[in-house]
Structure formats: structure tokens, C-alpha cells
Amino acid sequence: MGAAVTRAIRNVNLENRAEREISKMKPSPAPRHPTTKSHLRDQMSSHPDIKKEVDRKDDRLLSLLKDVYVDSKDPVSSVQVEDAGTLQAPKEFRLPKGHHFDINIENIPKGKISTVEALTLLNNHKLYPDTWTAEKIAEEYHLGQKDVNSLLKYFVTFEVQVFPPGDKKAIQSK
Incomplete structure (x- = not known):
């Protein structure tokens, strides 16, 4: 959504802005240094045929x-050539594990798991x-061994711990 708004704002009055930019006076050449002017003047006076030669078409x-x-023609990129030449092998899918079929997941690619499955396997x-x-x-779950080891090492499920009150005057829950 943000890109569409940005593009719309950027393209507002585009033709008029382009026309205005094109119709501007073209920049004049940068002024020459005074010492350069004197050298050019000396060369032109000593060789008047150079000026004619420069201006002649x-x-x-x-x-x-x-x-x-x-x-x-634009060169064909190697990525397009490879894509056109090789047919993609059909992906292997598997059915979700567990009793959470109420989610709109029909199948899961092999090597991937759903969030519910991740929580289930971490809890198990x-x-x-x-x-x-x-x-x-x-x-x-048809996963790579390295991925499972990383998953078990770096992710944990939510755990609630209730500590007993330290002093006896604490209000007891009913």
C-alpha cells in the first residue's frame, strides 16, 4: 500500500514537470581561467585556420x-535462460501431523513445519x-538433522512457574 501511495505522489504532474525541465535554458560552459583565455587568444591569433577547422562541418x-x-536488443540474462531450460521438479508435500486440521493448511512442503507442529514437537x-x-x-517431520538440532537448541516453549509465597501473611487465592 505504501509503495502505491509513494508512486502516486511521485507521478503527480509528471508531464508538466518534465516539460518545464526540458524548456529550461541549457547551462552555459564554465568560465575559463584567465590564464587559459590568454593562451587560447595567442593560439588563435597565431593560427587563424584552426578556428575555421573547428567550426567547419x-x-x-x-x-x-x-x-x-x-x-x-537487451541481452538475455543467464537466469532467464536457466529457468526456461530446466523444468522444476514437483515439490514433495506431506500432511500435517496432529489434530489441528481446522487450520487452512492442506499440505506442507517436506523440510518445513507449521507453527503448531513446531510447538508440539518442542513440547514433546x-x-x-x-x-x-x-x-x-x-x-x-521430514526435516534435516541439522535444522532439528538448531530448533531444539535455540527454541523453547512457554513455561509458567508459580512460586509459593515466601511469608505466611500473603493473601491466599480462592
């Missing part, structure tokens, strides 16, 4: 330039680490 070169026709590993080892999780 060469008809032969102009006719050759009119005969030039440029037809350019926390409660039964001997049964739900990293190898079993990788096999059950």
Missing part, C-alpha cells in the same frame, strides 16, 4: 553518420526427551 562524415542504423521433546530425540523428530 564535414559533409562526408555527416553522410556516413546518417547511414548508421543502430538496432539494439521437553516432556519426553528420551522418546522424542532429534533423530526421531527429523524422521517424523
Whole structure:
């Protein structure tokens, strides 16, 4: 949404702004240094034919330039060539594990898991680490061993701990 608004604001009155920019006076050449002016003046006075040669138009070169026709095409990128040449292998999918079919997930690509499955396997590993080892999780959910080890190492499920009150005067919950 933000890109559309930005594009709309950027393109407001675009043609008028472009026309105004094109119709501006072209910048004049930068002023020459005074020492350069004197050297140029000396050269022009000693060789007056140079000025004529600089200002003269060469008809032969102009006719050759009119005969030039440029037809350019963008080069084909290597990515497009590879995409066109290779057919994509069909992806392998699996059905979601567990009893959470009320979510609109029909199938999950192999090597990936849903959020509910991630929470389930993390909880299972926390409660039964001997049964739900990293190898079993990788096999059950069609994941890579390295990914499962990282998942078990860096992610934990939410855990609520209730500490008993320290002093006896604390209000007891009913």
C-alpha cells in the first residue's frame, strides 16, 4: 500500500514537470581561467585556420553518420535462460501431523513445519526427551538433522512457574 501511495505522489504532474525541465535554458560552459583565455587568444591569433577547422562541418562524415542504423536488443540474462531450460521438479508435500486440521493448511512442503507442529514437537521433546530425540523428530517431520538440532537448541516453549509465597501473611487465592 505504501509503495502505491509513494508512486502516486511521485507521478503527480509528471508531464508538466518534465516539460518545464526540458524548456529550461541549457547551462552555459564554465568560465575559463584567465590564464587559459590568454593562451587560447595567442593560439588563435597565431593560427587563424584552426578556428575555421573547428567550426567547419564535414559533409562526408555527416553522410556516413546518417547511414548508421543502430538496432539494439537487451541481452538475455543467464537466469532467464536457466529457468526456461530446466523444468522444476514437483515439490514433495506431506500432511500435517496432529489434530489441528481446522487450520487452512492442506499440505506442507517436506523440510518445513507449521507453527503448531513446531510447538508440539518442542513440547514433546521437553516432556519426553528420551522418546522424542532429534533423530526421531527429523524422521517424523521430514526435516534435516541439522535444522532439528538448531530448533531444539535455540527454541523453547512457554513455561509458567508459580512460586509459593515466601511469608505466611500473603493473601491466599480462592
